[in-house]
Amino acid sequence: MLSQLTQVKGYSDLDEEQLQVLSLVYARHMETLQNPPEYAVDNIIEIDDDSKQNFVSITFKNGTIFHYTPDGSWY
Secondary structure, three states: OHHHHOOOEOHHHOOHHHHHHHHHHHHHHHHHOOOHHHHOHHHEEEEEEEOOOOEEEEEEOOOOEEEEOOOOOEO
16 A cells, blocks of 8 residues: 555655554554545545654545544544
8 A cells, every 4th residue: 555655745754653554544444434435545645744743644635634643543
């Protein structure tokens, strides 16, 4: 999955731990959704790391933003 994100804005700013959070939590999150195609990797337009708040945020083409945390949760 991560190889598809290398061109997404913000990807190159992530450190190894943030990349791991992104990969693991995104996969768990997608398992819970009823309509995952709109949240497919191809629809991610920006990735933001927020070290102060301790999450990685993902922005999708539809405007939805999810925050993925190191403890495996999202909001």
